[in-house]
Amino acid sequence: MSETESGKQPTRGERAAAWWRERLANRDSGAARGLSARLRRAHALAALAEPQVQALARDLGLGEGQADTLLRLVWALAELRESDGHSLARRLGGPEPVMSHLRFQRLMRAEGEEFSTALRRAIVMSDRRCDVARLAADLLVWDHPQWGEAARRRWIFDYFAAPAPGTQETSGEIAQ
Numbered sequence: 001m002s003e004t005e006s007g008k009q010p011t012r013g014e015r016a017a018a019w020w021r022e023r024l025a026n027r028d029s030g031a032a033r034g035l036s037a038r039l040r041r042a043h044a045l046a047a048l049a050e051p052q053v054q055a056l057a058r059d060l061g062l063g064e065g066q067a068d069t070l071l072r073l074v075w076a077l078a079e080l081r082e083s084d085g086h087s088l089a090r091r092l093g094g095p096e097p098v099m100s101h102l103r104f105q106r107l108m109r110a111e112g113e114e115f116s117t118a119l120r121r122a123i124v125m126s127d128r129r130c131d132v133a134r135l136a137a138d139l140l141v142w143d144h145p146q147w148g149e150a151a152r153r154r155w156i157f158d159y160f161a162a163p164a165p166g167t168q169e170t171s172g173e174i175a176q
Contacts, residue, residue: 012060013137019056020077020132027081039078040120044071060140072116073139079120082129091126093159098125104159108152115142 010018024039026032039047047053048067053074057063062070092099099107099122107118119139123130138155141147157164 011133011137012140013133013135015059016056016073016077016136016140017083017133019052019059020080020083020136023052024077024080025083036078039074047071047074050074068112069140069143072119072142073136075116076119076123076135076139077132079123080128080130080132080135082127083132084129085131087155087158088122088126088130088135089155089158090161091130092122094161097159101159108156 024032024036035050035052038050039053042050044067048071053070056074057066057070060070089104092104093101097104107115107122110118138151141151154164
């Protein structure tokens with residue numbers, strides 16, 4: 001684990017994004033295209049058996065008990081083609097949503113394999129781009145009772161392009 005230029009340790013989301021950039025993002029590389037294709041088509045055991053996936057698991061400190069989290073993450077990363085500054089939820093929603101709000105609600109309620117499948121479809125709907133580090137960070141905590149709930153709430157506000165309560169500054173007015 002290396003330090004960033006600012007001297008801080010990279011977050012797990014940043015480390016996952018770095019793994020994606022090194023292993024999957026370069027679509028001119030046959031190795032990147034091959035790994036991406038294998039991961040997109042792989043069943044759970046085949047994906048976990050990829051040496052690059054195991055390297056990511058070690059870097060993120062994920063053990064056997066977190067295999068579902070690792071799988072959800074690598075399957076999602078394999079679908080992405082570009083990292084930009086927008087969250088996946090923001091790319092799906094906003095004033096002209098590419099995903100209906102009912103389908104988005106189903107995504108937010110989905111669990112397990114249903115969530116992984118819906119997430120991969122959502123990534124395709126987003127033109128296969130979003131903020132990779134942010135998506136990875138959210139997926140790594142998705143099943144955690146407290147942090148996962150916070151991630152889901154953030155996704156909902158991002159989808160509707162609304163500031164989360166407590167983050168909007170009042171311009172000198174007293175909130176009532």
